[in-house]
Amino acid sequence: MKITDTLTSLVSSALESTQSSGSLPPTGDFEINIERPKLTEHGDFSTSLPLALARTMRMSPIQIAEAISIAIPENEMIGMVEPAAPGFVNFTLSTSWLQSQVGVVRKAGTSFGSNDTGSGQSVQIEFVSVNPTGPLHVGHARGAVIGSSLANVLEANGYEVQREYYVNDAGNQMRVFYDTLYSRYMQAAGNDTPLPDPSYPGEYLKDLANDLFHDMGESVLAKGKEDAIVELAPESLRRTLAEIRNVLLKLNVTYDNWFHESSLIASGKFDEVLELLENANLVFERDGAKWFAATKLGLEEDIVVIRSEEGGPTYFGTDIAYHHEKFISRKFDRVINVWGADHHGHVARMKALLKAFEVDQNRLTIILNQIVNFSSGGESLKFSKRNNVLVTVEELIKEVGTDACRFTFLSRSPESHMEFDLSLAKTQSSENPVYYVQYGHARLASILRTANERGIDFNEADLTLLTHPREMELIRKIIELPDVVDRAAEKLEPHHLPHYAMDLSRSLQRFYEACRVISSAVPEIETTKARLQLVEAAKYALGRTLTLMGMDSPEQM
């Protein structure tokens, strides 16, 4: 049970008993809010309930706080309950309970930090989903990092999670891409074929065509353009996706499923769902195209689902079928899409679509991460190959490393228009919070290594010897982790993790400085054992945090 839940029930029963004894008057509806005070003098937790009740009770808040404080039932967790002006009830955790938590954390081990808030619920999280037309651009890294950490955190909170990449391999863009690929392939074969209009830009296509020509040769061309594309397309798709997959792997991003847009058409799913909407009178024809009647669902404009020109579905068109697939066929309780801010116009459409499917809109959450500006030493960077500024995620990882990259992206909330300072991120020193956190982990590992080398068995220890302020500070910080995970998962805010990691690291460095763990002085062996248990607990907490962030937990640096 979470600490705050216990406190809530303690306050609740205190209020009931004061009311039944008549020392406090009855009240209407209210909510018990447990928060963490900023000042240590105000204890570990507090509630401002008396302030909220003052009006209906027609009493001064402090009187209510006093009455509640006295009535709080005995609990091993609570060391002290104090009323405080103007109307708070402050709780301080008991030293003995805090000490005992070291054992609880050690017992939980690498699973420490987990909750079961989401157990029994399935959630699908879709992220990155960039068109398979080239390597990932630096801007895509943010969504990748947010999505993958969010998935980790949701899993830690008990959800059954599926990570999915939606491969847009069917749209008009892909047609242009393949047309251009054909021309590039012809050029690679030495023909003077012009690029189509419109054509797909980028050097990548040229390189891809050259590679394909090297491996597949002239014979492909003998069949004419359409047949050649039929052969080239799957192979180019396979190679581009492999490249995307590899670079994501380097970013520590993995998927449970790669879902192809084209499969929606091949399987008939697209037609099936379109018919569904037609039967519901939500699809009509105009100017030779088919439209989704979004205005009937409160939107300002209708949306094209099938183009007039070649009769193919639009991006929104297939997304209709895709989301039907997510909610109706695969029956996810919740669906989370992590999109770049440039997709913002699409959000209202998807919500409208859910209305058409009669799916509760709250089951779909769309996280829009804002764009990233890259800078180096205070100077803003414009991306281009010509200026020799990095462009791809691959180059970004090479430049700053996976861990620094993840930590930096993760430490800002998705909606912030963040600035990524490359020079700071790649600094491998104390200036960089990334290494500060990892160094903390390495240091803990080092202490445990030393204990092992010296043959110290600390499996049995007297935890009541942990009384130093820095020891208590560290324990308090360690046991915050489940709350941090819970909050990150429930509010879909993974950026709390790096901030917690920093706090925890600071607490353990301060502890390290003040409390020698392994000492040559023999009489202190019992203290050593207790502190080694604390060190191990801290290592579990920090290691778990790093794992959830998708970062490495180094044993030494």
Add this chain to the structure above:
RNA sequence: GCCCCUGUAGCUCAGUGGAUAGAGCAGCGGUUUCCUAAACCGCGUGUCGCGUGUUCGAUUCACGCCAGGGGUACCA
């Protein structure tokens, strides 16, 4: 025009309707017989963009304004 996001310390950013708004970096000064100094300790009044409102209480919620970014396709 309309829609979304942002505006908090010199810089980059946290901040759950509560008590005296925080961290990292940068800057200045100090700390090392023994587990990693990639560390620790000390030094911070900032119109929380501006205004009005809701509230016992607003950086937090609502509305208006200002500034910056993004979107506003038979692209995705």
